[in-house]
Amino acid sequence: MANKKKGKEIFKKVFIILSGLSFVFFSISAVVNMIVNPQTPVTEENGNPQGDNSAITQIEREIAGYESVLENEPENRFALERLVELNLQRGDLQGALPHIEKLVEVNPENERYQEVLGIIQQGLEAQQTPPSELPTNPETPPQGE
Template sequence: MKKKSSGKEIFKKVVVILSGISFFWFSASTVIGMLTNPQPAPSAVENPPVNNELVQEIEGYQLVLEKEPDNRFAREKIVEIHLQNKDLKSALPHMEKLVELQPENQQYQEILSIIKQGIEAEKNQEQPQEKPQE
């Protein structure tokens, strides 16, 4: 024999069903809104490569490094800022120093390797492709 559903069980089922429907509705409306009104791509004008705030931030961390040359936090932040600005050459010496300070840190070594590969790729792009002479 089955017991008749109590009021609490019916209430729980109604709440679950309404929650599912509302979740589906809000998800679908968001997707439809994104498809009908796509956001324009951010332009390069909105994000200048280096802004004044970042320059001041780098200068502040440089002052810290003058007093504490082995300050990992300052070096990490300088590397981070340079990488955000796609300035690999400026990030390289600081990353090399971080690897020197903590050679056991695998993440530092991987980032250093990536920076070096990026610099090499930039060099290859700057050099015109030589066509083989026939």
Template sequence: MQSTEKQYMEARQQRSKRLKKIMSLVGIVSFGGTALFGMANMFKTAFQESRQVETVEVVSVEERLQKLAQGYEKVLEREPENVNALEGLVKVRLEMGDKEGAIKPLEKLVGLYPEREDYKVVLEQVRLEVGGKEEDGGDR
């Protein structure tokens, strides 16, 4: 009887070990599958985002500056004394190299704010540069 009980206990332990191995294997497979699915989804999303970035049109600096200048001009049509629009237009035109185009809004700023020395200084510098170019062009 003891041998039957001993065999039963051994068989039960083997089944228990087998069940533990199966449960461990199922756990490992499910964890691995979830991890692989997550990584695959992450790479798929990253790949799609990189494609979207590549297809975005590149706007040239000149086009951007031109659009900014047009925007400031539209604001000035509605509000001719808008300081922010006048300053923005001056900055954009100077960045574009259009010094002659920057003179008129600078003159308007000096007229609106005669106490602002910075406007006067920039206006004089721009006038000198524009005048210097005209003199250089006339000598040739």
């Protein structure tokens, strides 16, 4: 019995030592790999003048993907929501409008969709109406005098 217990103790110690050595080996190899093959992110400073353009093209690709989903499933709620979000990220209220209208049509009980539709419609109205100049009142002296 003592031999069995002693054998288990030796096995545990060998296992712990091997585990520790393998941990050290893999840690050191990862650090050496990072030193030998450094990977730098591509930014404007590193020669990529298209920093914002790549984000825009990514949005364009996502929009195309979700529109293809809508060809097969015209009432896909997730695709419609993402299209609204992506168009709003681009600042394209006109592009977001048909998708939010479809969401309101499909889910009329969802108040969030109705609120977003109202906000988009207000934004489109604000874009269409030129800002009018405020009438000046000659009797009121300018502030600061």
